Amino acid sequence: MTEKIWLKNYPPDIPARLAYEEIPLQEYLTRAAEKSPTKIAIHFLGKELTYQELYESSLKFANYLRKIGIEKGDRVAVMLPNCPQNVISYFGILYAGGIVVQTNPLYTEREIEYQLKDSGAKAIVSLDILYPRIMKVWKETDLENIIITAVKDYLPFPKNMLYPFIQKRDTGFTVSVQHSGSNHLFAEIIKIGELNPVELDFDFTEDVALLQYTGGTTGFPKGVMLTHQNLASNVQMCRAWMTETVPGEEIIMGVLPFFHVYGMTTVLLLTVMNGDRMVLMPKFNAKDTLKTIQKQKPTLFPGAPTLYIGLLNHPELTKFDLSSIKACISGSAPLPVEVQEKFEHITGGKLVEGYGLTESSPVTHANFIWGGKRVKGSIGVPWPDTDAMIFKMGTTEAAEIREVGEIAVKGPQVMKGYWNRPEDTEMTLIDGWLLTGDIGYMDEEGYFYVVDRKKDIIIAGGFNIYPREVEEVLYEHEAVQECVVLGVPDPYRGKTVKAFIVLKDGYKATEEELNKYCRAKLASFKVPRIYEFRSELPKTAVGKILRRTLLDEEKTQVTQ
Structure with missing residues (x-):
């Protein structure tokens, strides 16, 4: 399996190897502003920013960070939805030499405290409505400064005037923060910030740009150290894969949150590297997304299966024109074949399944969008400069063709390691190979298949049962909108198979x-053996079903 047999399937316009410029990520924004200063970089609920405005705002933010004591290597948390402030903060932190720590704005106080303490963040950029939550954990962390912004700061008139009233109606409160002491207002920073370039030395290979925390769907979140090289190489692989796109002319739909590594790479970074336009939405709402697609006409729509399922099952789907979409790569969870086929039929574009994980920036595999063979049910083949193999279970020995084992990957996008967790790093990175924890196999042509997560395998009565296989069958049933299959305690079989089902509106089963x-x-x-019907399933903000939450519920029921 050391031979990259999948390369014979590559169409002529996808190279097996790429040449990478050794420049820090923020340099791509500098270049985009120099090349196309008046081009729109961001569209956000009617407000637009040019590349020159984005660059200048990011530079002002960087200078302010330096002024309040942020030095090279310091961590700065960004706890924002998808909005212009998120992009400005991201590049501003990098210009200042800091390390971005993306933090989910839906986190509870306990989760915020854990991530801030683990990362050692010195500053945080957050929404005004989240300020009280931060203040409750402030003293338990290393935070020295809090930078506050509001959604209305980047809304067009009259939305910016109406937003505070809408916010109070929806949340029941408003927050007022003064620009003084350790509290700083984002809007004031952009007004008074300086445009001086920050002169710093960067090590492309070694310097960490991002601490991206794992989803915690199966355990404690870990901070993944992603370097400038890791992220830049993965974005360039993505660009090489999308052979029929034209850099500078694409419109990328930004519904996937940037605090999820997939949205951050395929929307935020890809857009800026190409000089494209990103259309940002602060949260996913099926009807709002359909309206935005029809109006803004995005050509690329990276997403997760739950996003596509949500759109396809909206009762007014047929009223909207989605034909602008040329390509979607689905990630973060398995893509049901039925969803793929229906979405392609509706849009006329391509929807293919990809594969990756936080530790690989994140993408390692995908099906070909144009020009190459697509295999349904497969995660496709490794991207350029990416090696992959199947290890026999419990070993680092190569498995045979179609033998099920653990998927391992190697490439320039693979993380530097886990933040302050050398033991976990040693267990996960072996001779440059990243052990993914996913179980799968490779066929004779080099196409890879994910059977399941190693931790999700159900052993019932001595048999190995892979939940994904059962879920694929359930998704084929016309009444099933979403499902998840788990192994729950059983006194006879050890574990038994339980399916949690969400039915489509208007259907019965x-x-x-x-x-x-x-x-x-x-x-x-x-x-x-057991079916439980629910109106919805617990999910992460990016739409990944929280198996751990369901398992915890089952354990609680057993102990009661």
Whole structure:
């Protein structure tokens, strides 16, 4: 398996190897502003920023950070939805020599405290409505400065005037923060900030640009150290993969939150590196997204399966024109084949499944969008400069073709390691290979398949059951909108298979009906023994189903 047999499938216009410029990420913004200063970089709810405005705002922010004591290597947390302030903060921190720590604005006080303490962040950029939450954990962290902004700061008139009233209606309160002491107002920084270039030396290979925390869907989140090289190389791989796009002319839909590494790489960084336009939405709402697609006409729409499922199941879907979409790469969770086919039919564009993880910046595999063979049910083949193999379970020995084992990857996008966790780093990075924790196999042509997460395998009555296989069958049922399959305690089999089901609006299905359906398509030991119907499933902000939450619920029921 040391031979990259997948390369024979590459179409002529995708190179197996790329040449990388050894420049820090922020230099791409500098170049975009020099080349196309008046070009629109960001569209946000009617407000637009040019590349020159984005560059100058980021530089002002960088100078202010230096003024309040941020030095090279210091961590600065960004706890914002997708908005212009997020992009400005991101590049401003990099210009200042800092390390970005993306933080989910939906986090509870406990989760905020954990991430701030673990990262040692000296400053945080956040929304005004989150200020009280930060203040409750402030003394337990290393925070020295809080930079506050509001969504209205980058809304056009009259939305900016109406927003405070809407905010009070929705949240029940408003927050007023003064620009003094350790509290700083983002709007004031942009008004008074200086445009002096920050002169710093950068090590492209070694300097960490981003601390991106793992999702914590299966355990404690870990800070993944991603260098300028890791991120820049992955974005350039993405650009090489999208053979029919034209740098500088694409419009990229930014619904995936930037605090998720996939949205950050494929929207924020790809847009700036190419000089494209990003259309940002602060949160996913199916109807608002459909309206925005029709009006702004994005050509690229990176997403997660739950986003596409949400759009496809909206009752007014057929009223909207989605034909501007040329390509979507779905990540963060398995893409059901039914969803892929329906979305392509509706838009006329391409929707392919990709694969990656936070530790690889994140993408390592994808199906070909144009010009190459697509294999349904497969995560595709490794990207340029990326090696991959299957390790026999519990070893670092190469598995045979179609033998199921652990997926391992190697390439310039693979992380430097885990922040302050040398033991975890040693267990995950072995001779340059990143052990993904995902179980899969490779076929004779070099296409890879994910069978399941190593931690998610259900061992029932001595049989190995892969939840993804069962979920794929359930997704084929016309009434099933979403599902997740887990192993729950069973006194006889050790574990038994339980399916959590969300039905489509207007559809009905019984446990007996689903049981009969599954028995016609699965070996009897794989068929769910228990079905639970729900109106929704717990998810992360990016739409990944929280298996751990459901498992915790099951454990609680067992102990009661």
